[in-house]
Amino acid sequence: MGILQIIGSLFLVGGWVFALTGSFGVLRMPDFYSRLHPAGKTDSFAQALIVLGLCLFALQGLIPSGDEPEHAHDWLSTVGTIDLVLKLLLLTALIFLTSPTSTHAISKAARLDRFTKIHVEGDDLADAGDSRVGDIVVEGDVHVPLADRPSKVFDIDDDKPEAEES
Amino acid sequence: MTAAMPPLLLGLSAASSMIFATCVVLLISTAMLLIRALKGPTEFDRILAVNAIGTKAVLLVSCIAFLDLERGTPGFFIDTAIVYALINFVATIAILKYIQYRRLG
Numbered sequence: 001m002g003i004l005q006i007i008g009s010l011f012l013v014g015g016w017v018f019a020l021t022g023s024f025g026v027l028r029m030p031d032f033y034s035r036l037h038p039a040g041k042t043d044s045f046a047q048a049l050i051v052l053g054l055c056l057f058a059l060q061g062l063i064p065s066g067d068e069p070e071h072a073h074d075w076l077s078t079v080g081t082i083d084l085v086l087k088l089l090l091l092t093a094l095i096f097l098t099s100p101t102s103t104h105a106i107s108k109a110a111r112l113d114r115f116t117k118i119h120v121e122g123d124d125l126a127d128a129g130d131s132r133v134g135d136i137v138v139e140g141d142v143h144v145p146l147a148d149r150p151s152k153v154f155d156i157d158d159d160k161p162e163a164e165e166s
Numbered sequence: 167m168t169a170a171m172p173p174l175l176l177g178l179s180a181a182s183s184m185i186f187a188t189c190v191v192l193l194i195s196t197a198m199l200l201i202r203a204l205k206g207p208t209e210f211d212r213i214l215a216v217n218a219i220g221t222k223a224v225l226l227v228s229c230i231a232f233l234d235l236e237r238g239t240p241g242f243f244i245d246t247a248i249v250y251a252l253i254n255f256v257a258t259i260a261i262l263k264y265i266q267y268r269r270l271g
Contacts, residue, residue, distance in 0.1 A: 019191060020191060054229065091224070098251065098254075106214055109266050
């Protein structure tokens with residue numbers, strides 16, 4: 001392994017730590033709003049570490065080493081490696097843009113949803129399984145309550161035969 | 167470039183072993199997220215877990231591209247990973263919009 005691959009391996013190990021701790025946090029956190037934190041953070045940080053490590057792995061091919069023939073480093077492979085690194089940087093830039101946007105959209109959709117009872121840990125004033133977070137109205141929000149659900153497409157429990165007859 | 171190193175894991179070179187271990191770690195974290203997606207109390211937990219699983223899948227495709235770096239051409243896999251990242255984002259927004267407004271239009 002060359003020096004760039006060793007540094008890239010350190011980046012990969014950092015990515016391992018963030019990916020595993022983030023997934024464990026999503027699995028073990030008590031309520032939904034605290035699960036947003038490890039998911040959002042590790043989505044944007046673990047992927048950056050792993051993709052930068054892969055960039056360093058690819059850049060190792062540009063450094064000539066002793067145990068390779070001379071014709072292994074022509075200009076075509078150099079252009080291919082630079083193209084590969086640019087694609088990886090485009091990938092990590094795209095995930096850096098889209099991952100926080102997805103997390104923000106999920107949290108806002110959950111806060112505006114009046115039908116799903118989201119349990120909040122430590123919220124003793126609310127009823128069991130109820131959430132008061134959806135009742136908080138911030139400036140710029142949609143003030144009109146959302147309409148009732150027009151159909152029960154996904155409610156399998158309500159699809160009883162006597163309900164269909166009535 | 168790693169001919170002098172002894173094979174560490176499954177006959178792979180040292181660099182390929184590192185990337186193979188990264189693939190295994192990504193699969194383990196995907197399994198943990200899949201448990202959350204299966205037992206999530208609300209639908210938003212499931213969406214959150216599936217979104218994170220999509221990001222892990224993008225990373226897994228990128229790592230598979232680098233498993234055979236000495237001989238292979240990883241550019242095709244990176245193109246696949248970029249397209250999958252964009253599709254993952256659009257799918258998450260579409261599902262959230264459907265849940266919030268009960269229509270996609």
